[in-house]
Amino acid sequence: MTPEVFAALKENSAQEVSLAAIPYAGFMGMFLQRNGDDMLVHLKYDIKHIGAPGRYHGGVVGATLEFAAMAQVMWEAYLKGEPVARDSLPKPVTVTVDFLRSAGLCDLYASALIVRQGRRIASVRASAWQEDRQKPVAEAQMHFLVS
Numbered sequence: 310m311t312p313e314v315f316a317a318l319k320e321n322s323a324q325e326v327s328l329a330a331i332p333y334a335g336f337m338g339m340f341l342q343r344n345g346d347d348m349l350v351h352l353k354y355d356i357k358h359i360g361a362p363g364r365y366h367g368g369v370v371g372a373t374l375e376f377a378a379m380a381q382v383m384w385e386a387y388l389k390g391e392p393v394a395r396d397s398l399p400k401p402v403t404v405t406v407d408f409l410r411s412a413g414l415c416d417l418y419a420s421a422l423i424v425r426q427g428r429r430i431a432s433v434r435a436s437a438w439q440e441d442r443q444k445p446v447a448e449a450q451m452h453f454l455v456s
Contacts, residue, residue: 313327313389314341315383315384315387316415318341318342318343318348318380318384319343319387319388325340325341325342325351326340326341326342327339327340327341327360328340328350328376329443330357331429334376337352337355337358337372337373338352338353339351339352339373339437340352340353340356341378341380342361344420345388346384346388347381347384347420347421347422348377348378348380348381348384348420348421349377349418349419349420350360350373350376350377350418350419351416351417352369352373352416352417352418352419353368353416353419354414354415354416354417356391358417359414362434363411363414364411364412364413364414364444365411365412365413365414365417367406367408369417369445370406370408370412370417371406371447371449372406372417372435373419373437373445374404374406374421374435374436374449374451375401375404375435375449375451376419376436377419377420377421377435377437378399378421378433378435378449378451378453379398379399379453380421381420381421381422381423381435382399382421382426382431382433382453382455383399385396385415385423385450386455387427391419399453399454399455400423400453400454401451401452401453401454402430402451402452402453402454403450403451403452404449404451405448405449405450405451406446406447406448407447407448407449408446409446410445410446411444411446411449412437412439412447413439415439415440416436416439417437417439417446418437418438418439418442419435419436419437419438420435420436421433421434421435421436422434422435426455428455428456429454429455429456430452430453430454430455431450431452431453432450432451433450433451433452433453433454434449434450434451435448435449435451436448436449
């Protein structure tokens, strides 16, 4: 997630940008897109995401939530004109994931909301869903070190 990625999304909100510059996100096939003022992580289904038969692996769902939260923190910093660089990703302090239902074998989406942000710590809530945003498969509460 670089300033170039955010600049492209700011210019064209319909664009979907690959996160291939971040090795794990690229390996998993994550994409970033803008939904108004929010960032949306889109994980396209791939057989490597399977944990138990017919379901996503919990670590894949958790990682998608974490990337959505980091993207939202960085996007809001970018909009405020603060420096955003790939080597200064927000660092997770705590991550708590609640798995609400099985994530089936289709695309996964996640978005986040910053609950509170101070100078050093951001508290973020994220949600992941598949076909219906009103039926989340997992939710997470996270704290990030931002400076």
